[in-house]
Amino acid sequence: MEVSPILLVPDFNAHILNSVEIETYLDEQRARVDAALKARMPAEDTRPDVIHKAMCYSVFNGGKRLRPILCLAAAEAAGAAGDAALMPGLAIELLHTYTLVHDDLPCMDDDDLRRGQPTSHVVFGQANAVLAGDALQTLAFEWAAEQPAPGPYAPGAFVTELAQAAGSQGVVGGQVEDLAAEGTRPSAETLYYIHKHKTALLFRAATRMGAIAAGAGEKALAELDEYGLNIGLAFQIADDVLNATSTAAVIGKPAGSDAEREKLTCVAVHGLDRSREMAAQFVQTATQVLKAGDCAAEPLLNLADYIIQRTH
Amino acid sequence: MEVSPILLVPDFNAHILNSVEIETYLDEQRARVDAALKARMPAEDTRPDVIHKAMCYSVFNGGKRLRPILCLAAAEAAGAAGDAALMPGLAIELLHTYTLVHDDLPCMDDDDLRRGQPTSHVVFGQANAVLAGDALQTLAFEWAAEQPAPGPYAPGAFVTELAQAAGSQGVVGGQVEDLAAEGTRPSAETLYYIHKHKTALLFRAATRMGAIAAGAGEKALAELDEYGLNIGLAFQIADDVLNATSTAAVIGKPAGSDAEREKLTCVAVHGLDRSREMAAQFVQTATQVLKAGDCAAEPLLNLADYIIQRTH
Numbered sequence: 001m002e003v004s005p006i007l008l009v010p011d012f013n014a015h016i017l018n019s020v021e022i023e024t025y026l027d028e029q030r031a032r033v034d035a036a037l038k039a040r041m042p043a044e045d046t047r048p049d050v051i052h053k054a055m056c057y058s059v060f061n062g063g064k065r066l067r068p069i070l071c072l073a074a075a076e077a078a079g080a081a082g083d084a085a086l087m088p089g090l091a092i093e094l095l096h097t098y099t100l101v102h103d104d105l106p107c108m109d110d111d112d113l114r115r116g117q118p119t120s121h122v123v124f125g126q127a128n129a130v131l132a133g134d135a136l137q138t139l140a141f142e143w144a145a146e147q148p149a150p151g152p153y154a155p156g157a158f159v160t161e162l163a164q165a166a167g168s169q170g171v172v173g174g175q176v177e178d179l180a181a182e183g184t185r186p187s188a189e190t191l192y193y194i195h196k197h198k199t200a201l202l203f204r205a206a207t208r209m210g211a212i213a214a215g216a217g218e219k220a221l222a223e224l225d226e227y228g229l230n231i232g233l234a235f236q237i238a239d240d241v242l243n244a245t246s247t248a249a250v251i252g253k254p255a256g257s258d259a260e261r262e263k264l265t266c267v268a269v270h271g272l273d274r275s276r277e278m279a280a281q282f283v284q285t286a287t288q289v290l291k292a293g294d295c296a297a298e299p300l301l302n303l304a305d306y307i308i309q310r311t312h
Numbered sequence: 313m314e315v316s317p318i319l320l321v322p323d324f325n326a327h328i329l330n331s332v333e334i335e336t337y338l339d340e341q342r343a344r345v346d347a348a349l350k351a352r353m354p355a356e357d358t359r360p361d362v363i364h365k366a367m368c369y370s371v372f373n374g375g376k377r378l379r380p381i382l383c384l385a386a387a388e389a390a391g392a393a394g395d396a397a398l399m400p401g402l403a404i405e406l407l408h409t410y411t412l413v414h415d416d417l418p419c420m421d422d423d424d425l426r427r428g429q430p431t432s433h434v435v436f437g438q439a440n441a442v443l444a445g446d447a448l449q450t451l452a453f454e455w456a457a458e459q460p461a462p463g464p465y466a467p468g469a470f471v472t473e474l475a476q477a478a479g480s481q482g483v484v485g486g487q488v489e490d491l492a493a494e495g496t497r498p499s500a501e502t503l504y505y506i507h508k509h510k511t512a513l514l515f516r517a518a519t520r521m522g523a524i525a526a527g528a529g530e531k532a533l534a535e536l537d538e539y540g541l542n543i544g545l546a547f548q549i550a551d552d553v554l555n556a557t558s559t560a561a562v563i564g565k566p567a568g569s570d571a572e573r574e575k576l577t578c579v580a581v582h583g584l585d586r587s588r589e590m591a592a593q594f595v596q597t598a599t600q601v602l603k604a605g606d607c608a609a610e611p612l613l614n615l616a617d618y619i620i621q622r623t624h
Contacts, residue, residue: 050488055480137450148466172363179439
């Protein structure tokens with residue numbers, strides 16, 4: 001698919017790949033992640049088969065695999081070779097998948113479509129969707145614990161990082177405030193809380209876990225932490241912009257649904273033009289942190305650009 | 313509260329404490345677990361406060377703390393001193409609490425009362441109940457990873473044990489088959505699958521994690537594994553018997569609700585008398601395994617009896 005930039009990328013991004021090169025890189029990394037997921041997910045006919053079918057349905061639903069790709073790229077930037085960050089990356093993807101399954105439930109965002117396909121509760125019923133989400137979270141932590149973190153980190157560092165990003169003061173906290181903010185007066189402070197917690201902390205966990213897998217020092221960890229957080233903030237703003245401007249055929253769910261539900265989005269708070277500027281600024285911050293430090297590897301710089309160029 | 317045995321305990325249980333002694337032991341251990349939970353749960357006014365209120369509401373809802381008490385007692389039986397098994401035990405209790413919050417949801421068992429109190433979704437709404445359960449599961453794994461397991465176990469063994477007991481081939485799998493079995497023809501095979509997965513595997517994880525915390529050898533681990541599994545099976549049968557024979561005032565939720573919903577219970581499959589015999593047999597197996605081995609500590613033997621004597 002051709003990439004039609006929805007945001008003007010500032011010209012300081014001289015490293016930018018053309019759209020074909022970025023898509024090739026992403027396709028390769030996505031295939032790497034998909035192959036690893038296929039090899040490790042329980043078979044669909046494992047008893048009870050309905051839960052394993054539901055888990056696989058949501059895991060293999062055309063996800064972009066951005067978080068594991070970021071985890072792998074961060075590990076590479078911090079000097080790791082091979083698959084050191086693969087299991088932590090897969091764990092993050094499962095965690096992310098569980099949050100989507102639960103977010104789509106009728107009592108939450110009540111979405112019937114995700115990536116153009118019927119959502120889990122539409123296909124398997126609400127009870128099985130809740131339980132499939134629960135089991136995906138459990139499996140995420142099982143995978144995060146499979147490989148102890150290298151020194152100087154605590155052996156359980158992957159589990160701790162994932163849990164802190166995912167829990168009541170992470171993704172769950174963001175979703176709570178997101179639901180509570182529907183129909184309320186737009187607030188920049190609440191918007192930032194939601195974007196940071198619902199989205200950016202898991203991106204940050206991805207780059208931090210990559211750094212940890214590489215046994216990165218304090219400085220590299222801090223750089224990749226700041227990069228991940230800023231990329232995550234840019235990603236969520238781009239998502240808000242896409243929902244407001246794109247079509248259902250492109251984003252795989254009803255366009256304009258945020259506005260219809262009076263969701264607290266960046267577009268609602270800051271308007272479309274300012275939202276685009278803000279996303280570009282977060283990307284600029286992310287790439288500048290890397291360029292000023294030790295982890296300015298090309299994949300991370302290119303991924304930063306892709307975040308705000310993506311059309312789906 | 314006076315303990316009125318609902319099951320005749322076979323006379324081979326010569327070690328049995330009288331009811332006052334058992335209650336005193338349980339009260340002391342429960343206070344120990346409660347104090348540790350109070351010290352470690354996030355404060356209710358942590359942002360977003362509704363999710364932290366919901367989490368604390370379900371954690372401090374009068375639970376018996378049987379699983380952490382079993383974890384601590386197993387560790388003691390395997391030679392651990394002090395609080396080696398406290399964090400793993402607390403993690404199991406949080407995991408158990410999350411499953412109760414989700415089981416009570418309208419799309420699952422649709423229970424409005426738990427331990428005599430309105431359930432989480434009644435008090436906080438369905439979305440917050442789903443999210444509170446999610447966050448309790450996350451916190452369970454954060455706590456399970458806090459302390460690496462001692463050699464010869466892998467550092468992440470507490471997380472692995474908890475995840476395998478909790479996931480799609482553990483508690484979640486049991487709940488899936490439990491829901492699917494409602495209104496179907498009673499089957500002893502399906503009943504055993506449900507009881508083992510929905511309940512007994514988490515009891516087994518409790519005693520296994522206690523053993524691991526103590527650095528137990530293979531033989532002691534195997535004994536405590538078999539003890540935990542059998543105690544868990546007995547516990548679930550006693551639960552089925554209580555639901556069929558007790559009153560709402562005693563069990564804190566409508567009595568006879570299983571039969572009304574055509575739940576697949578031991579009473580439905582095997583009848584009341586045979587259910588009582590089966591529970592006593594599982595307890596006998598559990599205690600005999602310990603008495604023939606190295607872990608026949610009094611607390612575990614007494615806990616086995618309590619499992620089928622309890623009235624709530």
